[in-house]
Amino acid sequence: MTREILEALIKIAILFGGLMTAAAYLVLAERKVAAWIQDRRGPNRVGIPLTRFRLFGLGQPIADGVKFFFKEDVTPAHVDKVLYWLAPIVLFTAAVGIYAVIPFGSVLPSSLGLEGEAIHLVIAPGIDVGMIYVFALSGIAVYGVLLGSWASNNKYSFLGGLRSGAQLISYELPLGLGLLGVVLMSGSLRLEDIIGSQARSGVWNIFVQPLGFIVFAVAAFAEAERLPFDLPECEQELVGGYHTEYSGMKLMLFLVAEFVHMVTASFLMVILFLGGWHFWGLTGWEEAVDLPTAVVRIGVLVVKVLGLIFFFMLARWSWPRFRFDQLLNIAWKALLPLGLVNVVVVAFWIEYGDRLASMVGLANKVLMAGVGLVALVVAWWAVTWADPAAVDNRPVRWSAAETVAGRGEDV
Amino acid sequence: MQTDDQQILWIEEPELGYSGKSYLRLFAEGMTTTIKHLFGPKQTIESPEERYQPPDPLLYRGVHRLNRDEQGRVKCVACFLCATACPAHCIDIVAAESPWPDREKYPESFTIDELRCIFCGMCEEACPVDAIELTSLYDLSGKSREEMIFDKEKLLSVYDQTKDAEPMRSKREPLG
Numbered sequence: 030m031t032r033e034i035l036e037a038l039i040k041i042a043i044l045f046g047g048l049m050t051a052a053a054y055l056v057l058a059e060r061k062v063a064a065w066i067q068d069r070r071g072p073n074r075v076g077i078p079l080t081r082f083r084l085f086g087l088g089q090p091i092a093d094g095v096k097f098f099f100k101e102d103v104t105p106a107h108v109d110k111v112l113y114w115l116a117p118i119v120l121f122t123a124a125v126g127i128y129a130v131i132p133f134g135s136v137l138p139s140s141l142g143l144e145g146e147a148i149h150l151v152i153a154p155g156i157d158v159g160m161i162y163v164f165a166l167s168g169i170a171v172y173g174v175l176l177g178s179w180a181s182n183n184k185y186s187f188l189g190g191l192r193s194g195a196q197l198i199s200y201e202l203p204l205g206l207g208l209l210g211v212v213l214m215s216g217s218l219r220l221e222d223i224i225g226s227q228a229r230s231g232v233w234n235i236f237v238q239p240l241g242f243i244v245f246a247v248a249a250f251a252e253a254e255r256l257p258f259d260l261p262e263c264e265q266e267l268v269g270g271y272h273t274e275y276s277g278m279k280l281m282l283f284l285v286a287e288f289v290h291m292v293t294a295s296f297l298m299v300i301l302f303l304g305g306w307h308f309w310g311l312t313g314w315e316e317a318v319d320l321p322t323a324v325v326r327i328g329v330l331v332v333k334v335l336g337l338i339f340f341f342m343l344a345r346w347s348w349p350r351f352r353f354d355q356l357l358n359i360a361w362k363a364l365l366p367l368g369l370v371n372v373v374v375v376a377f378w379i380e381y382g383d384r385l386a387s388m389v390g391l392a393n394k395v396l397m398a399g400v401g402l403v404a405l406v407v408a409w410w411a412v413t414w415a416d417p418a419a420v421d422n423r424p425v426r427w428s429a430a431e432t433v434a435g436r437g438e439d440v
Numbered sequence: 441m442q443t444d445d446q447q448i449l450w451i452e453e454p455e456l457g458y459s460g461k462s463y464l465r466l467f468a469e470g471m472t473t474t475i476k477h478l479f480g481p482k483q484t485i486e487s488p489e490e491r492y493q494p495p496d497p498l499l500y501r502g503v504h505r506l507n508r509d510e511q512g513r514v515k516c517v518a519c520f521l522c523a524t525a526c527p528a529h530c531i532d533i534v535a536a537e538s539p540w541p542d543r544e545k546y547p548e549s550f551t552i553d554e555l556r557c558i559f560c561g562m563c564e565e566a567c568p569v570d571a572i573e574l575t576s577l578y579d580l581s582g583k584s585r586e587e588m589i590f591d592k593e594k595l596l597s598v599y600d601q602t603k604d605a606e607p608m609r610s611k612r613e614p615l616g
Binding site: 419 | 456458461466471474475477480482486
């Protein structure tokens with residue numbers, strides 16, 4: 030018993046420390062990438078304190094952290110004190126708590142573990158409702174945002190909170206539908222098992238369910254509140270959205286929680302669709318591993334996650350923000366039907382796939398990949414044809430004929 | 441909004457087409473632009489190590505200088521045209537009777553408040569004897585407001601500092 034607690038505590042320490050360090054350095058990476066895309070160089074001055082070594086600005090996160098610690102923590106007079114303090118705590122706790130079930134590798138070999146047991150590289154191994162736990166906590170994160178916006182007693186914050194509530198709740202549906210296909214395929218809600226089933230077959234879920242991946246990825250972008258879906262906090266419209274009234278450490282909790290959300294979204298995409306720690310010819314798929322393989326698996330997982338985070342950062346500067354009605358239209362009229370199509374295709378395949386494959390004479394997964402691709406193209410074309418995001422909300426023209434006649438004369 | 445207003449010009453949005461409606465074109469265009477700039481040349485000048493070079497120092501409007509004539513005397517004849525032209529009222533001249541025979545007045549004191557100056561170059565335009573000019577020195581700084589009020593000696597020293605790199609922009613005969 031004590032051994033298990035000790036093991037869990039060590040894993041928590043490693044993961045939490047790693048996550049916070051990663052968040053700090055991801056802020057630097059975000060600034061660097063943003064600068065490069067804008068033809069600048071980005072922060073490159075801060076190195077080792079009190080020396081002249083610059084190290085390409087790698088000391089910047091330390092400076093940022095120190096700055097945040099020493100900033101005045103203003104609690105405005107007009108806020109609801111209890112909720113104002115509670116909101117960042119709720120958001121941050123929920124964001125970090127998700128990592129209890131997220132595997133950051135497969136297992137460490139039994140020779141390293143005490144009593145000859147392999148160490149699972151997840152804080153709480155064997156939770157059968159892992160994905161439900163993730164969804165429950167990301168649902169609680171909405172409360173953090175809503176509490177913060179409501180307690181701030183500020184119109185901009187309130188609008189940001191309203192948007193956030195509508196957006197996060199709407200996008201949880203396509204997120205869940207994208208997940209449902211994966212769960213149907215692997216038959217388990219445990220994230221380790223989902224990786225395991227992909228590794229065993231060697232076919233990542235993105236190949237057999239491309240539609241599901243796209244639905245899940247778009248929804249994950251929206252859940253992480255990143256551009257082009259950062260309506261809840263868009264600076265140009267809402268100053269800062271729900272954290273307008275926050276400063277100092279409480280603001281930092283909000284910002285770090287946002288970054289952790291992005292990392293979580295990347296982790297989930299990698300685990301559910303991109304094979305987790307599996308890579309062909311590098312990692313193998315066996316349950317028991319030796320130390321080099323275990324390390325390679327961790328490395329593969331981390332590289333995949335970092336790649337997706339990099340894509341998040343590129344996406345931020347690539348596409349304009351959606352209007353709010355477009356945002357909800359995409360969720361309800363585009364992603365939800367697409368996700369349903371994916372679930373139906375996967376369910377159909379699980380029931381009849383083997384029979385069809387033997388009839389055609391191809392491997393089950395190969396044929397499924399083809400079917401998935403066809404489903405993607407057809408469903409995508411259908412959504413394109415219906416064009417749900419295009420809304421002409423301009424006032425009705427009084428007379429089309431007269432306007433055409435008068436055009437260009439009066440102006 | 442009155443929809444029947446004749447002044448309203450109704451404009452139809454350009455047709456997106458299937459490539460636009462499917463978001464594929466937007467996706468590709470946005471990503472290619474981003475990637476292009478990610479690896480493209482950077483515009484940043486790393487300031488302390490790398491110096492910004494004004495494209496044409498003779499056209500740049502930086503710190504002022506008071507020019508000297510061939511005998512090393514201040515060229516200014518204290519006509520107050522620059523102080524009159526100055527929209528920021530940052531030039532203060534005290535005129536006195538000239539000790540030299542070639543002019544009636546000379547500036548006993550000539551101060552420019554560089555903090556008030558907007559570097560518009562009107563003083564340079566106004567000067568009839570090309571005594572005041574703007575140099576290409578752009579990074580002036582000081583530890584106090586008093587330090588940033590440049591007097592005659594300071595402005596003449598700016599001339600001594602810059603006369604080789606930036607010769608006088610025009611040569612006009614002295615007045616009178």
